Each structure stands twice: as C-alpha cells, then as structure tokens.
Amino acid sequence: MLGLWSLLRNYFIPQTLPFRYLESISASEETTLTLPSLLKNSKLLPSPKTASTTPTLIPTSLPATSSSQAIHSSLVESLAISPTHLNAYTLSTYAQTPILWTSNISRHLLLSQHEGKPFLEVFALPCVLSGRSPDSLEKIGLSSALCYEIRDSYSLLFNPDGGDGEGFVHQRWGALRWWSLSLTRLSRPKEKKDQEKEEEEGSFMKYATIHWICPCRSCSSFRLLRREISSLKNNVHHGTTANVVPWEPAHFGFDPMVEELARKKVASTGGGGWSQTRFPHLWERIVKCDRHLREARPWSFWVLFRDRRDTLQFWTFLFGSLILILTMMQVALGIAQVVGAF
Structure with missing residues (x-):
C-alpha cells in the first residue's frame, strides 16, 4: 500500500487540486480515511468519468448528446484511433514529442511540457501491475481495468504494426539478411554454431540487418524501442537521467516487462x-x-519529406523540389554552353 502511494507523488508541478487535497488532509491530521478513499477523492488516477466532463475539443453545431461521446466533436466521429497513426514513433518524428519515463503510475500517457518542450510520459515499472488479483488491487484503490489498459498500451505505442516485419521491402531484402547471417556464423567458434543457430535465424536475421536500415514504420518503431530500452538500462548502470522525469529519483531500476x-x-x-x-x-x-x-x-526538411499525412503539402513539396532541381540543372547547362562558346 505504501509502495503504491509513493508512486503517486508529484502529479503536477506546481501543485494542483490533488496535491492541495492531500495537503488539506495532512493539515487536518485525519487518519480515518482509507487508501482507496484517498485515491478516489484526490483524483490522481485517470477515470472514465473525465470523458463526460471534458469540453468538446473542436466547436461544432452538433454537440454530443451522450456522456460517453462528450469528448468527441460530432456524433459521426469515430470512437477509435488507429495505432498506425498514433504511436511513439509518429509522436517523436512528426510532433517532436519524445518519451519521458516516469515511476508515477498516475502520469502514464500524460502529455506534459518540460522547459517548453512537449513530452509523452510513460510508466516505467509495469511489473507492479502483474501477479495481483483484482480484489487485491481494489483494496488499495487501483482499478484492475486501469491496469489492463496500461499493460495493453505498450504494444500500441511501440509495436503498432504487429511486429511481423514481413512486408514488401523485407521480402526483397531476404538475400541481404541471409548474407549477413552467413558472415556472422563464420566469425563465431565452431562449438557455438549449433547452439546459436536457432537464435541467429530468429533474432539476428530479423533485427541485425533490415530493421536497422529499413525506413518503414515497423522498423522505425523497432529502432525507437531499442533506443528507449538502452536509455533505461544506461540510467540504471551509469546513473544518467536521460529520458527520465527530472524531479524523480535517478535510479528506479530497469523493468524487463517494459520490453516484453x-x-x-x-x-x-x-x-x-x-x-x-x-x-x-x-x-x-x-x-x-x-x-x-x-x-x-x-519541423525539419527530413520530416517534411517523410510526413504524408497532408497529401497536398507532400505532393506540393515533392513537385516543387523536382522543379527546383530541373531549373538548377538547366541554369548549369546554360552556363556550360556559354563558357564552351568562348
């Protein structure tokens, strides 16, 4: 119970309503409240009821008539968002919003700002949610439904395409993967070849070649996950605070369940x-x-070329670039002809 309560500190900076409520409880020295009632009254954890009180994001002449649809701008708006559109890779690439790992369970998937830059906070210790029965979670005020939502969100964030990695580009690069695998086997001792054959065909063949250079969304998400896992491990072993909330302890440990x-x-x-x-x-x-x-x-030339969400912007930029290149080539040929005439 105390461990869960310690994960709920520093919900907002500066202090907001939840912390003012906690301060009022502390000042009154009231000890009759239980932990579930404290969590419920402090409103630290997200709740489905927030959708019924959140104002419409986009003004419209057709407001939602149902509380379950109050967060939408229209009755015809879909109640689902594709993970291929919204994931950690698209947020970091197109919106310049990197991942910020936190040990505060109440800040999971919270879009926050630090030093004027947007960050997406992700819970770094999902192991605390596993191996617990719904009754034990309810006793400490934590909904089992919220735990399932947090656990399911990791795959949608970092593996939006399902992780099969067998698209058109990957199939055409099969020869390169086989060639890289053969070179790796030649460089290893003979006694280890049989033991690691299956591992090489499974992991190395899939990740060590095409996934490091392929520009598709699946491979880009894979590289992003590898960087985030590496930053978490470096935070544990080297004491760095990269991609970690500044006001939290520098060493809250690496949880292998994040990668799983x-x-x-x-x-x-x-x-x-x-x-x-x-x-x-x-x-x-x-x-x-x-x-x-x-x-x-x-926000950069490369992002402008990769971003195809706005087709008008993409094709205008593409044809404009081609026209500019052809114009420069024409000018260069004209200068060469003038110089060659003398």
Missing part, C-alpha cells in the same frame, strides 16, 4: 487499436495526444 509488453503483437493484446471502449480510463489522454499530433507541423 512493447514487443507483443496487437492481436495478442485483444485486437483493435485505441478506442474509448477499450481504454475508458486513458481515453482523454489518448485524444489529447491525437490532437497534438494532428496540429503538429513539420
């Missing part, structure tokens, strides 16, 4: 993507992340 949950296929987590029926507690934060991604504009 992130590598799960979407189908194995129940199917579907981001939806209000599947993520009722986190839906308000998911919608805010989606709105933040839709309002983001390209």
Whole structure:
C-alpha cells in the first residue's frame, strides 16, 4: 500500500487540486480515511468519468448528446484511433514529442511540457501491475481495468504494426539478411554454431540487418524501442537521467516487462487499436495526444519529406523540389554552353 502511494507523488508541478487535497488532509491530521478513499477523492488516477466532463475539443453545431461521446466533436466521429497513426514513433518524428519515463503510475500517457518542450510520459515499472488479483488491487484503490489498459498500451505505442516485419521491402531484402547471417556464423567458434543457430535465424536475421536500415514504420518503431530500452538500462548502470522525469529519483531500476509488453503483437493484446471502449480510463489522454499530433507541423526538411499525412503539402513539396532541381540543372547547362562558346 505504501509502495503504491509513493508512486503517486508529484502529479503536477506546481501543485494542483490533488496535491492541495492531500495537503488539506495532512493539515487536518485525519487518519480515518482509507487508501482507496484517498485515491478516489484526490483524483490522481485517470477515470472514465473525465470523458463526460471534458469540453468538446473542436466547436461544432452538433454537440454530443451522450456522456460517453462528450469528448468527441460530432456524433459521426469515430470512437477509435488507429495505432498506425498514433504511436511513439509518429509522436517523436512528426510532433517532436519524445518519451519521458516516469515511476508515477498516475502520469502514464500524460502529455506534459518540460522547459517548453512537449513530452509523452510513460510508466516505467509495469511489473507492479502483474501477479495481483483484482480484489487485491481494489483494496488499495487501483482499478484492475486501469491496469489492463496500461499493460495493453505498450504494444500500441511501440509495436503498432504487429511486429511481423514481413512486408514488401523485407521480402526483397531476404538475400541481404541471409548474407549477413552467413558472415556472422563464420566469425563465431565452431562449438557455438549449433547452439546459436536457432537464435541467429530468429533474432539476428530479423533485427541485425533490415530493421536497422529499413525506413518503414515497423522498423522505425523497432529502432525507437531499442533506443528507449538502452536509455533505461544506461540510467540504471551509469546513473544518467536521460529520458527520465527530472524531479524523480535517478535510479528506479530497469523493468524487463517494459520490453516484453512493447514487443507483443496487437492481436495478442485483444485486437483493435485505441478506442474509448477499450481504454475508458486513458481515453482523454489518448485524444489529447491525437490532437497534438494532428496540429503538429513539420519541423525539419527530413520530416517534411517523410510526413504524408497532408497529401497536398507532400505532393506540393515533392513537385516543387523536382522543379527546383530541373531549373538548377538547366541554369548549369546554360552556363556550360556559354563558357564552351568562348
């Protein structure tokens, strides 16, 4: 109980309503309240009720008539968001919103700002949610439905395509994968070849070649996950605070379950993507992340070339670049002809 309560500190900086409530309880020295009642009254954890009180994001002449649809701008708006559109890779690439790991369970999928830059906070210790019965979670005020939502969100964030990695580009690069695998076998001792043959065919063949250079969304998400896992491990072994909330302890440990949950296929987590029926507690934060991604504009030349969400912008930029290149070539040929005439 004390361990869970310690994970709920520093919900907002500066202090907001939840912390003012906790301070009032502390000042009154009231000890009759239980931990579940404290969690419920402090409103630290996300709740499905927030959707019924959240104002409409986009003004419309057709407001939602149902409390379950109050967060939407129209009755015809979909109650689901595709994970291929909203994931950690698209947020970091198109919206310049990197992952910020936190040990505060109440800040999972919270879009926050630090030093004027947006970050997406992700819970770094999902192991505390496993191996517990729903009754034991209810006793400490933590909903079992919220625990399932947090666990399912990792695969949608870091593995939106299911992790099969067998698209058109991957199939055409099969020869390169086989060649890299053969070189690796030649460089290893003979006694280890048989033991690691299956591992090489499974992991090395899949990740050590095409996934490091392929520009597709699946491989890009894989590289992002590897960088985030590496940053968490470096935080543990070297004491760095990269991608960790500044006001939290520098060493809260690396949880291997983060990588395990992130590598799960979407189908194995129940199917579907981001939806209000599947993520009722986190839906308000998911919608805010989606709105933040839709309002983001390209911030570099490479992002402008990769961003194909706005087809008009992409094709205008592409044809404009081709016209500029052809114009420069024409000018260069004209100068060469003039110089050659003398």
